[in-house]
Amino acid sequence: MGRFSRLGNDLYNGRKSIDFVGRRWLWYALSGVIVVVAIAGLGVRGLDYGIEFTGGAEFRVSVAASEATQDTADELRQAVAGTGIDAASNPVVTTSGSEAILVQTEPLTSDESDQVSQILLDTTGAAAGDLSQTELGASWGERIAQRALIGLAVFLVLVVLFIWAYFREWKMSVAALVALAHDVLITVGVYSISGFEVTPATVTGVLTILGFSLYDTVVVFDKVRENTKHMRETHMSYAQAANLAVNQTLVRSINTSIVALIPVGAILYVSAVQLGSGNLQDLALALFVGMAAGAYSSIFIATPLLVHMKSGETEVQLAERRARAREKAKADRYAAVPSFSEGMAVTDDPEATPAPRATSDAEAPVAAPTARQPAAGKGRTAPASQRPVSRSGSSGRNQPSRSTKSKRGRR
Amino acid sequence: MARRRRPGRTLLGFFVGLALAYGLVALTGTWTPTLGLDLQGGTRITLIAQGNPSEDNLVEASEIIDQRVNGSGVSEAEVTTQGNQFVVVEIPGESPDNLRETVERQAQLRFRVVACTSADGRCGAATAPTAPTDPEASTSPGAGVTAPSKPGKTGKNDQQNGSNRPPVAFAEKDKNGQGATDEPTADPTDEPTDGASEPAQPDAEGGYGDPLTWMDAPDEASIQAFQDYQCPPAGDTALVEDDPDKPLVTCDDQGIKYLLSPALIEGTELAGADAGIPQSQFDWVVSLDFDSSGTSKFTEISRALYGTEKQFAIVLDGQVLSAPTMDAVITNGRAEISGNFTEQSATSLATSLKFGALPIAFEPDPPVETVGPSLAGNQLSAGLWAGGIGLLLVMVYCLFYYRGLGLVVIASLGVAAAATYAMVLLLSESANFTLSLPGIAGLIVAVGITADSFIVYFERMRDEMRDGKSMPVAVEAGWARARNTCLAADTVSLLAALVLYIFAAGVVKGFAFALGLSTLIDLVVFFWFTHPMVSWLARYKFFNGGHRLSGLSAETLGVDSIATARPARVGGRA
Numbered sequence: 001m002g003r004f005s006r007l008g009n010d011l012y013n014g015r016k017s018i019d020f021v022g023r024r025w026l027w028y029a030l031s032g033v034i035v036v037v038a039i040a041g042l043g044v045r046g047l048d049y050g051i052e053f054t055g056g057a058e059f060r061v062s063v064a065a066s067e068a069t070q071d072t073a074d075e076l077r078q079a080v081a082g083t084g085i086d087a088a089s090n091p092v093v094t095t096s097g098s099e100a101i102l103v104q105t106e107p108l109t110s111d112e113s114d115q116v117s118q119i120l121l122d123t124t125g126a127a128a129g130d131l132s133q134t135e136l137g138a139s140w141g142e143r144i145a146q147r148a149l150i151g152l153a154v155f156l157v158l159v160v161l162f163i164w165a166y167f168r169e170w171k172m173s174v175a176a177l178v179a180l181a182h183d184v185l186i187t188v189g190v191y192s193i194s195g196f197e198v199t200p201a202t203v204t205g206v207l208t209i210l211g212f213s214l215y216d217t218v219v220v221f222d223k224v225r226e227n228t229k230h231m232r233e234t235h236m237s238y239a240q241a242a243n244l245a246v247n248q249t250l251v252r253s254i255n256t257s258i259v260a261l262i263p264v265g266a267i268l269y270v271s272a273v274q275l276g277s278g279n280l281q282d283l284a285l286a287l288f289v290g291m292a293a294g295a296y297s298s299i300f301i302a303t304p305l306l307v308h309m310k311s312g313e314t315e316v317q318l319a320e321r322r323a324r325a326r327e328k329a330k331a332d333r334y335a336a337v338p339s340f341s342e343g344m345a346v347t348d349d350p351e352a353t354p355a356p357r358a359t360s361d362a363e364a365p366v367a368a369p370t371a372r373q374p375a376a377g378k379g380r381t382a383p384a385s386q387r388p389v390s391r392s393g394s395s396g397r398n399q400p401s402r403s404t405k406s407k408r409g410r411r
Numbered sequence: 412m413a414r415r416r417r418p419g420r421t422l423l424g425f426f427v428g429l430a431l432a433y434g435l436v437a438l439t440g441t442w443t444p445t446l447g448l449d450l451q452g453g454t455r456i457t458l459i460a461q462g463n464p465s466e467d468n469l470v471e472a473s474e475i476i477d478q479r480v481n482g483s484g485v486s487e488a489e490v491t492t493q494g495n496q497f498v499v500v501e502i503p504g505e506s507p508d509n510l511r512e513t514v515e516r517q518a519q520l521r522f523r524v525v526a527c528t529s530a531d532g533r534c535g536a537a538t539a540p541t542a543p544t545d546p547e548a549s550t551s552p553g554a555g556v557t558a559p560s561k562p563g564k565t566g567k568n569d570q571q572n573g574s575n576r577p578p579v580a581f582a583e584k585d586k587n588g589q590g591a592t593d594e595p596t597a598d599p600t601d602e603p604t605d606g607a608s609e610p611a612q613p614d615a616e617g618g619y620g621d622p623l624t625w626m627d628a629p630d631e632a633s634i635q636a637f638q639d640y641q642c643p644p645a646g647d648t649a650l651v652e653d654d655p656d657k658p659l660v661t662c663d664d665q666g667i668k669y670l671l672s673p674a675l676i677e678g679t680e681l682a683g684a685d686a687g688i689p690q691s692q693f694d695w696v697v698s699l700d701f702d703s704s705g706t707s708k709f710t711e712i713s714r715a716l717y718g719t720e721k722q723f724a725i726v727l728d729g730q731v732l733s734a735p736t737m738d739a740v741i742t743n744g745r746a747e748i749s750g751n752f753t754e755q756s757a758t759s760l761a762t763s764l765k766f767g768a769l770p771i772a773f774e775p776d777p778p779v780e781t782v783g784p785s786l787a788g789n790q791l792s793a794g795l796w797a798g799g800i801g802l803l804l805v806m807v808y809c810l811f812y813y814r815g816l817g818l819v820v821i822a823s824l825g826v827a828a829a830a831t832y833a834m835v836l837l838l839s840e841s842a843n844f845t846l847s848l849p850g851i852a853g854l855i856v857a858v859g860i861t862a863d864s865f866i867v868y869f870e871r872m873r874d875e876m877r878d879g880k881s882m883p884v885a886v887e888a889g890w891a892r893a894r895n896t897c898l899a900a901d902t903v904s905l906l907a908a909l910v911l912y913i914f915a916a917g918v919v920k921g922f923a924f925a926l927g928l929s930t931l932i933d934l935v936v937f938f939w940f941t942h943p944m945v946s947w948l949a950r951y952k953f954f955n956g957g958h959r960l961s962g963l964s965a966e967t968l969g970v971d972s973i974a975t976a977r978p979a980r981v982g983g984r985a
Contacts, residue, residue, distance in 0.1 A: 093785065096782050154914065211860075218903055263804075
């Protein structure tokens with residue numbers, strides 16, 4: 001844990017930095033491939049809609065009073081799912097009153113329906129007269145879906161307006177939306193490829209992702225805004241400030257993802273591996289994929305995209321130029337001062353023979369600084385500061401400052 | 412710290428609030444939440460459409476019914492069409508009283524003006540009612556036939572409804588014994604009217620002119636129909652065809668017969684309907700809100716009727732609900748239906764009216780049966796086990812990573828869970844909220860989002876300490892920043908919940924509700940529990956001194972040393 005904490009600190013003060021923003025084409029390409037695979041899966045396999053969307057057939061078996069129990073229902077569910085008929089792979093079986101059991105499946109051909117009827121009769125031992133079959137309408141009709149879509153559209157518009165108003169930056173709205181679309185596409189794609197059935201539970205899962213993805217993006221963007229607000233004082237370019245923000249929230253993102261994904265993962269494992277099928281699995285899969293994608297996209301897609309879009313702005317370009325100029329100036333400051341190395345004579349010691357200064361070039365023992373690249377041409381190379389120098393919240397400027405008083409004004 | 416904070420007081424307030432919530436729960440007396448249709452089964456009502464409805468009408472009816480059952484709360488009831496004349500409604504748990512009525516009521520609401528009633532006898536022949544011919548009705552005491560003494564009174568009767576309801580008032584001319592099934596509105600004829608002041612004749616289009624003048628002088632055919640009509644036994648619904656363009660002869664549930672003008676205002680001109688008890692009254696009423704065209708028509712009616720003894724009638728599905736007089740000129744488009752409502756029947760009627768009329772009528776007395784849960788029993792227990800194990804892992808991780816602060820996370824999650832449970836209990840009582848499997852999973856998922864607030868906060872706090880602030884200072888500085896982040900992020904969640912709740916139906920509505928609930932609780936716990944708790948803990952040496960296990964030591968922060976709370980070290984080493 002110590003190492004992870006140390007990493008947290010290093011990420012915070014920028015000593016260690018993962019270049020999320022700079023390598024954006026890598027992330028774009030990676031996500032692009034995944035999204036294309038997802039869309040291809042969607043195009044080739046399509047989605048397997050459940051009874052709630054397609055309607056289907058309903059069988060009603062009358063059984064003896066004592067037999068209409070949950071156990072019998074469970075048994076029938078197994079039996080019907082075991083027929084291997086695609087449309088009946090995930091039947092809804094309920095007891096009805098105390099003397100009947102209802103079995104609902106997706107639309108069946110007449111052959112399949114005969115097969116299911118036979119299974120039902122065999123399993124319950126009921127006579128053929130005790131079985132009736134009716135046609136079942138979709139409980140999630142077109143109009144309900146339509147209303148849900150209208151709601152979705154309204155929600156997206158409101159979110160765009162909200163992010164715009166909160167961050168004062170419409171590009172953040174766009175980036176958040178792109179990340180959202182990315183997450184939803186991946187989730188739906190994985191769903192289609194895995195062949196799970198789309199039920200209202202799935203819809204619920206996808207809607208949760210909608211919320212989670214935007215939530216996560218807003219948290220990261222909040223830090224980005226905070227860092228970029230002080231670009232001028234911290235002498236950073238927009239890209240650097242945004243990248244630092246992502247690095248600073250990285251620990252939080254990792255922790256949140258772990259905390260959010262553990263319970264969902266547990267449910268997914270239990271429902272998919274141990275139970276085999278059912279609503280739980282549909283929901284858990286949608287959530288697991290979506291939340292993982294959501295955490296990924298706010299770091300790897302939303303922020304780089306934001307920086308990408310902002311890179312054309314004058315203010316951002318000016319900041320970038322400032323940052324570059326400053327880097328150059330900073331790197332050059334002590335370029336000609338020989339840095340200390342082992343075995344170098346220490347002049348302060350009165351006993352020792354004073355080593356002649358500035359003869360180092362001729363006399364080999366003084367090694368040129370190796371770790372640092374002397375920057376182009378002028379001045380001296382600065383030793384790395386021993387302590388982190390970074391903006392402090394309490395003073396509103398960089399602290400601690402270790403340079404001498406006479407140097408302070410030149411920053 | 413600029414402001415002196417009193418974390419102890421806030422914490423106390425929070426716990427008092429929580430205790431109050433549980434006190435309310437104790438009052439309702441239910442300690443387990445209502446489970447959804449998929450987990451515990453429920454009631455299944457199979458509505459059978461009358462006649463041969465088109466598929467569109469059936470689907471439209473099922474959607475309106477869906478809104479009715481899910482509109483008053485978030486019970487996640489399911490409505491499906493079956494075959495071409497069934498609508499199946501499944502409601503979790505024991506179905507509440509009056510639910511069947513709410514569901515199957517066609518809810519055609521119309522406002523008409525009253526030409527005459529069997530009680531006022533203005534239509535000539537309708538004098539004191541004779542003894543009923545219906546054997547069932549004749550067993551009732553004959554005294555009640557006088558019906559309301561003041562016809563103008565708001566439809567309320569001195570008698571309570573129910574068994575001691577007065578028997579039906581039959582018209583004198585009850586030659587056709589099956590009056591109840593007769594077509595009540597005879598076609599307009601050209602017969603001359605009797606001595607009424609200004610006989611209104613049906614005009615060329617078969618209309619009846621202005622209903623407000625028509626009511627003073629109804630045409631002969633209508634009077635004839637009125638006299639031919641016979642009310643069904645009290646309490647039964649009058650089966651009449653309610654054509655808005657024609658006069659109507661029908662009865663109210665007291666058995667008083669009315670001759671009514673063509674409809675003046677239709678149910679589609681309502682903007683809303685609500686049940687409640689008005690101030691300084693004791694009876695439940697259903698208050699109506701008209702939209703703009705309804706308001707102007709209602710104003711016109713009330714101008715015409717104000718100061719007279721003339722009545723207007725509120726007709727629901729062909730039955731007169733009440734027939735009040737105008738006590739004042741009402742111009743604000745608000746009206747009330749009163750008359751023997753209980754809380755349940757008033758709420759049921761308001762719900763039916765709010766979501767519009769059904770395009771088709773259903774057979775009375777639909778079969779009602781109990782259905783079992785649709786999920787295998789092992790799914791719920793498996794889900795709960797998995798969720799529990801997942802939560803345990805989350806706690807272990809928090810303790811491992813945040814050490815002492817991890818305890819705060821766990822306590823916050825525990826408190827959030829307690830608050831959520833209380834709210835779920837209260838809402839299942841007041842808003843029919845039921846926990847379905849998606850709901851439970853949603854709540855488990857909400858753990859992640861809730862914990863994120865704390866993680867954001869703690870990371871901010873640790874960042875502040877890395878900048879060289881002492882812990883008590885970092886607690887407040889980190890709070891100021893984390894608060895804004897969380898408010899912004901949670902606003903997005905709340906927006907999602909709100910919009911989906913307004914637009915969606917069924918399961919999604921329940922989900923939106925759960926999402927909004929858990930987000931709000933997240934905010935409440937974050938503001939009034941987690942932050943004061945951390946502020947309070949910051950007073951202890953264990954935390955502000957950077958103990959190894961506090962989660963805030965120099966080692967866990969990854970810095971060389973931390974600033975302690977001693978004021979002498981202000982601006983101390985990073």
